[in-house]
Amino acid sequence: MQTIFVLIKCELGKAYDVAHQAVATIEEISEVHSISGQYDLLMKCYLAPGRDIGHFVNEKLHAIAGVKDTFTMITFKAFT
Template structure:
């Protein structure tokens, strides 16, 4: 599995509806957190090994209503 984090900037007043849609409709989404600062949401996703991250973000995330901008981070290793 590949882990990616996507920071999302939403249209004004749309963060809660975007978060709800991400959790309900995008099966790869594991967690959605509201954040302060430049971005409104932080989304943790698990993708199958070899999945095309660019296509996933472009087709499954950026096309959702209320999303204005995204910034994607690829995680290499989780520590606990």
């Protein structure tokens, strides 16, 4: 599995709506956290090997009503 983290900037007052819709409709999202700072939400996503990250973000996350901007971080290795 490929793990990515996506920071989401939401339209004003829409962060909770975006979070609830994301976890309810997108199976690749494992966690959604509300955060402070430049972005409103942090999403942890697991994608199948070979899955196109750009298409996933564009087709799944950008399609959520209330999403204004995203910043995607691709991971290499998890240290536990």
